[in-house]
Amino acid sequence: MSIGEGRKRKTRSDKKRDIKPFVNAELKDSIYRLAFITSTPVKDICEALIVNAVHGNKEIIQELSRYFKRGVRINNTYFTGSLNNEPLYSIVQKGETERISFRAKSELYEILSALSYAFDCSVSRVSAVLLYESIIDSDFIEKRVEGYLNSLESSRKKELKQLLKYIRAE
Numbered sequence: 734m735s736i737g738e739g740r741k742r743k744t745r746s747d748k749k750r751d752i753k754p755f756v757n758a759e760l761k762d763s764i765y766r767l768a769f770i771t772s773t774p775v776k777d778i779c780e781a782l783i784v785n786a787v788h789g790n791k792e793i794i795q796e797l798s799r800y801f802k803r804g805v806r807i808n809n810t811y812f813t814g815s816l817n818n819e820p821l822y823s824i825v826q827k828g829e830t831e832r833i834s835f836r837a838k839s840e841l842y843e844i845l846s847a848l849s850y851a852f853d854c855s856v857s858r859v860s861a862v863l864l865y866e867s868i869i870d871s872d873f874i875e876k877r878v879e880g881y882l883n884s885l886e887s888s889r890k891k892e893l894k895q896l897l898k899y900i901r902a903e
Contacts, residue, residue, distance in 0.1 A: 749838055755861060763896050763900070766895055766896040780841070782867040789867075793867065799818060
């Protein structure tokens with residue numbers, strides 16, 4: 734066996750994939766506020782928001798299914814699509830956009846990939862919409878923050894008020 738030849742490197746079974754969607758600046762600020770309040774990394778918050786949209790709150794996918802261009806099965810539910818449906822671009826938030834980065838486990842990435850096929854758009858656009866839909870899910874935010882309320886500093890409480898103000902406005 735020569736130096737150039739060798740065994741092929743193994744890939745991790747729990748390998749994560751990078752996703753870098755463009756989101757509204759206010760949404761990005763809200764995600765960073767939530768990360769600050771809960772003392773959790775932003776990448777973990779983004780992944781939790783996407784998991785909530787896909788697995789936690791069934792109403793989010795149900796509501797977005799009216800934009801499906803193609804039929805797809807998600808979580809043992811089949812959604813039909815139609816090429817006449819309105820494109821997903823119609824619900825993109827207006828204003829300044831910024832890139833946010835997070836990593837998704839391979840199983841979650843496969844679901845996002847299936848959704849991007851159904852919506853006929855990129856994985857990053859689907860994840861941007863799911864981040865938006867999930868952050869305005871007040872039940873999820875309340876559950877996420879509930880454990881941290883008692884031990885919050887005054888600066889974190891101020892950030893929480895700003896986050897709740899954004900959620901209520903939406």
